Amino acid sequence: MRAFSALHPSVLLVYFLSVLLLTMFAENPVLRGIALLGGVLCAVLSAPTGGKRKTLRTTLPFLLIVALCNPLFVHEGVTVLFWLGDTPFTLEALLYGVSLALTLAAVILWCGVYNRAVSSDKLLFLFGKAAPRLTMTLCMALRFLPQLLRQLRAADRAQTALGMQTAADRKGRIRGKLRVLSSVLSISLENAMETAASMQARGHVLPGRTHFALYRFTLRDGVLLTTILLLTAAVLAGFISGEAAYAFYPRLTALPATPAAVCTYVAFFALSLLPALLEVVERGKWKFFVSKI
Amino acid sequence: MEILRIENLSFTYPLAERSALESVSFSVRQGEFVVLCGGTGCGKTTLLRLIKRELAPHGTRTGNVFLHDAPMDTLDARASAAEIGFVMQNPENQIVTDKVWHELAFGAESLGLPTQVIRRRVAETASWLGIEGWFRQDTDTLSGGQKQLLNLASVLVMQPKILLLDEPTAQLDPIAATEFLNTLARLNREMGMTILLVEHRLEEAFALADRVLLLEKGRLIMDAAPHAVAEALCKTSPPHPMCEALPSAARIYRLLGAKKERCPISVREGRELLQDYSFSAPLPKAPDAALKSGTALAELREVWFRYARDLPDVLRGLTLQLYAGEICCVLGGNGVGKTTLLNLLAGTDKPYRGKVRLAKKESGYAKTALLPQDPLLLFTEDTVRADLLSLLQIVGVPKNEREARVAAAAQELHIETLLDRHPFDLSGGEQQKCALSKVLLTNPDLLLLDEPTKGMDAACKQGLKVLLRTLREKGLCILIVTHDAEFAAETADRCALLFDGEILSAAPPHDFFSENYFYTTAANRIARGFCEHAVTCEAVAAAAKPRGKADAPC
Numbered sequence: 001m002r003a004f005s006a007l008h009p010s011v012l013l014v015y016f017l018s019v020l021l022l023t024m025f026a027e028n029p030v031l032r033g034i035a036l037l038g039g040v041l042c043a044v045l046s047a048p049t050g051g052k053r054k055t056l057r058t059t060l061p062f063l064l065i066v067a068l069c070n071p072l073f074v075h076e077g078v079t080v081l082f083w084l085g086d087t088p089f090t091l092e093a094l095l096y097g098v099s100l101a102l103t104l105a106a107v108i109l110w111c112g113v114y115n116r117a118v119s120s121d122k123l124l125f126l127f128g129k130a131a132p133r134l135t136m137t138l139c140m141a142l143r144f145l146p147q148l149l150r151q152l153r154a155a156d157r158a159q160t161a162l163g164m165q166t167a168a169d170r171k172g173r174i175r176g177k178l179r180v181l182s183s184v185l186s187i188s189l190e191n192a193m194e195t196a197a198s199m200q201a202r203g204h205v206l207p208g209r210t211h212f213a214l215y216r217f218t219l220r221d222g223v224l225l226t227t228i229l230l231l232t233a234a235v236l237a238g239f240i241s242g243e244a245a246y247a248f249y250p251r252l253t254a255l256p257a258t259p260a261a262v263c264t265y266v267a268f269f270a271l272s273l274l275p276a277l278l279e280v281v282e283r284g285k286w287k288f289f290v291s292k293i
Numbered sequence: 294m295e296i297l298r299i300e301n302l303s304f305t306y307p308l309a310e311r312s313a314l315e316s317v318s319f320s321v322r323q324g325e326f327v328v329l330c331g332g333t334g335c336g337k338t339t340l341l342r343l344i345k346r347e348l349a350p351h352g353t354r355t356g357n358v359f360l361h362d363a364p365m366d367t368l369d370a371r372a373s374a375a376e377i378g379f380v381m382q383n384p385e386n387q388i389v390t391d392k393v394w395h396e397l398a399f400g401a402e403s404l405g406l407p408t409q410v411i412r413r414r415v416a417e418t419a420s421w422l423g424i425e426g427w428f429r430q431d432t433d434t435l436s437g438g439q440k441q442l443l444n445l446a447s448v449l450v451m452q453p454k455i456l457l458l459d460e461p462t463a464q465l466d467p468i469a470a471t472e473f474l475n476t477l478a479r480l481n482r483e484m485g486m487t488i489l490l491v492e493h494r495l496e497e498a499f500a501l502a503d504r505v506l507l508l509e510k511g512r513l514i515m516d517a518a519p520h521a522v523a524e525a526l527c528k529t530s531p532p533h534p535m536c537e538a539l540p541s542a543a544r545i546y547r548l549l550g551a552k553k554e555r556c557p558i559s560v561r562e563g564r565e566l567l568q569d570y571s572f573s574a575p576l577p578k579a580p581d582a583a584l585k586s587g588t589a590l591a592e593l594r595e596v597w598f599r600y601a602r603d604l605p606d607v608l609r610g611l612t613l614q615l616y617a618g619e620i621c622c623v624l625g626g627n628g629v630g631k632t633t634l635l636n637l638l639a640g641t642d643k644p645y646r647g648k649v650r651l652a653k654k655e656s657g658y659a660k661t662a663l664l665p666q667d668p669l670l671l672f673t674e675d676t677v678r679a680d681l682l683s684l685l686q687i688v689g690v691p692k693n694e695r696e697a698r699v700a701a702a703a704q705e706l707h708i709e710t711l712l713d714r715h716p717f718d719l720s721g722g723e724q725q726k727c728a729l730s731k732v733l734l735t736n737p738d739l740l741l742l743d744e745p746t747k748g749m750d751a752a753c754k755q756g757l758k759v760l761l762r763t764l765r766e767k768g769l770c771i772l773i774v775t776h777d778a779e780f781a782a783e784t785a786d787r788c789a790l791l792f793d794g795e796i797l798s799a800a801p802p803h804d805f806f807s808e809n810y811f812y813t814t815a816a817n818r819i820a821r822g823f824c825e826h827a828v829t830c831e832a833v834a835a836a837a838k839p840r841g842k843a844d845a846p847c
Contacts (some may be wrong), residue, residue: 015610028381071563121392121395128692132402139389139395140389142391143388143390143432143433145388146433147433154667154670155670157636157641158663158665158670158671159671160641161636161639161663161721162660162732163688163735164672164687166690179673182673183673184670185670186717187669187670187717189384191383192386194381194383194386195387198387198388200347200476201379201397202403202451203347203371203374203375203403203404203451205370205405205618206370206374206405207404208405210405210406210411211403212395212398212401212408212411212412214429234768238808258562274804293433
């Protein structure tokens with residue numbers, strides 16, 4: 001996903017907000033299916049191979065539970081499949097559950113893609129202009145936490161090697177861990193004093209702080225941002241006009257297939273496949289360049 | 294042109310009986326490279342921090358600091374932040390942000406510069422220092438040397454007029470330290486940057502300096518060219534404590550009686566000095582310390598280790614025997630697995646192939662104790678005494694014996710006066726000593742030390758050397774992993790080189806270092822071709838005889 005993540009952070013943020021919100025509010029199964037397809041494609045193109053199987057293993061049971069829970073607790077719908085005691089188990093509720101599970105799957109996939117494309121510093125950059133000091137604090141926190149965890153591990157190791165973490169009972173073990181935690185916290189505070197001195201020495205308290213970032217908004221970013229906004233507007237128009245509306249209860253309605261509805265589908269399809277498309281085009285270019293050499 | 298002038302500066306910390314600085318006066322010319330040295334607690338850091346207004350300690354100050362003839366107090370806040378660059382000792386703690394590029398931009402952001410200007414300054418600084426390669430990396434992924442270079446770079450982005458550095462190489466390994474000092478020399482030579490460097494690693498700093506200032510107990514006792522300072526120090530009697538910190542060439546000169554006109558301060562000048570001497574034949578070989586006792590106290594046999602299944606091997610078939618009553622030093626570059634070796638012996642890591650064996654004793658196996666690189670990791674209580682007592686409680690020593698054990702341990706390491714202080718308030722060397730006493734309370738047979746000389750000055754190292762020798766006499770086995778070739782040559786019974794996951798050669802120091810060409814002590818480099826077997830300044834001086842005397846053997 002190098003082609004896509006190299007876009008300006010503001011473009012990325014608008015894109016992900018738009019896709020996630022549209023996916024969450026779309027009732028129409030076609031739109032939900034498209035969102036899932038886009039999510040899967042992006043995940044395949046962006047994720048490292050090892051992570052995918054693990055994600056599947058942890059999320060699949062959860063999705064199954066969601067799909068089955070809906071008909072167990074929701075009894076709307078007119079097509080009763082069977083009775084559990086004296087409560088009906090309806091086809092509409094089951095299908096709604098399945099569709100909800102698929103939407104959740106799509107949202108999870110898209111969030112994963114978001115995480116890989118928008119690193120913390122990109123997000124900070126977007127808010128850096130408005131609140132330079134707050135952003136600075138967040139930046140420091142981002143550095144501080146991993147450092148603290150590393151120190152904790154090191155201290156635990158050092159004290160274990162000295163035989164200070166060998167208490168047999170649970171109370172002793174907890175006390176041992178707390179001892180490590182408190183000592184590492186005081187070391188961290190001590191270190192933070194030095195960090196503060198280093199900030200002070202470089203004029204942190206001076207008024208009129210600016211925010212520097214590596215990102216530039218280029219013409220390409222502008223074109224893509226416009227495209228994203230237009231496509232989003234098209235899908236929203238479909239929602240608002242009711243052309244692409246769909247209802248599960250009380251009875252499944254027919255899938256809308258008017259020209260306007262089809263336009264909505266096409267727009268959303270283009271929107272969710274945008275990152276994958278950029279990626280494939282870029283890879284194709286590389287293949288082409290290599291074949292020219 | 295004069296850039297910095299200090300007039301009759303005195304300073305007393307609140308509640309202190311003695312003043313930290315007493316009427317210090319000196320001036321620094323534009324483009325000068327000045328090295329400020331002195332023993333621990335002589336006021337070096339206080340002096341340096343008083344020059345940087347933002348970092349000035351609280352207390353009573355008399356006298357004044359002038360930058361470009363303007364008193365420091367009248368300086369505009371923006372100018373004070375930008376024009377005086379300050380780099381501190383600890384590479385890790387000075388870094389503020391999580392990305393290298395952001396760290397570089399931090400100072401310029403504070404000054405409120407527009408993005409375009411910051412972009413250019415960051416870019417040119419990064420490329421001049423050759424750090425573009427890791428421009429977009431997380432600061433956490435850098436090595437200690439890279440971090441310190443980044444700290445320097447992020448100060449340079451603010452385009453300072455004068456650089457103040459407070460022992461910037463103390464926490465670095467020798468190779469990174471040399472690189473850092475060379476960068477400073479380049480800044481001074483190519484950019485005309487004025488530099489005031491506080492340093493205890495004088496081996497290289499002396500040769501770079503235009504002028505050396507020597508502080509003692511808050512007073513400026515010397516202010517002269519490096520050769521003159523070295524010569525004056527060599528000729529004082531009784532020997533000045535700073536003599537041990539001088540470059541090897543100067544120490545050899547002193548041991549030879551300080552007779553020549555000019556005191557040498559670099560390896561090259563040291564070699565010139567030795568041309569006037571003749572050398573006796575190599576000393577008879579000392580009996581091999583390693584072979585004196587038959588069974589090993591600890592043994593690593595064909596040990597393989599890596600941190601995770603998919604990571605590369607750190608140790609590949611490492612074999613090493615350790616014997617009771619010896620000091621063994623393992624040397625090697627960064628990241629070759631020196632610390633891993635200690636962890637394996639301490640039992641916190643397990644090899645996936647091969648064996649780590651500890652000898653059987655009357656009560657179970659031989660005990661190991663590890664002193665990590667950062668001694669602070671071991672302290673958990675508010676005073677050193679409480680800390681030592683809590684350890685004894687945990688290891689199950691009866692209550693009535695604890696006080697006596699702590700007192701005995703404190704006496705052994707001469708830390709009685711430190712017992713009631715907070716571990717964090719001690720100096721690096723003192724922390725190291727207190728941590729060592731804590732580790733020794735567990736009565737180990739095998740003591741494992743990870744870079745114990747990091748951040749120590751020469752006097753402190755001498756103290757540690759004596760201490761380790763007494764522990765050895767008691768029958769302890771001490772394994773030290775270190776970068777410090779000088780310390781290993783003076784202290785060890787056996788030295789070994791760890792490279793590519795294996796122990797390559799293990800031999801007594803004079804064999805080990807005299808067979809090496811690059812990886813050896815400065816004394817040995819000075820003596821190469823004159824007396825190959827000498828690896829310490831003392832050995833070189835002992836072997837040298839003035840030329841022209843009839844009784845000289847060779």
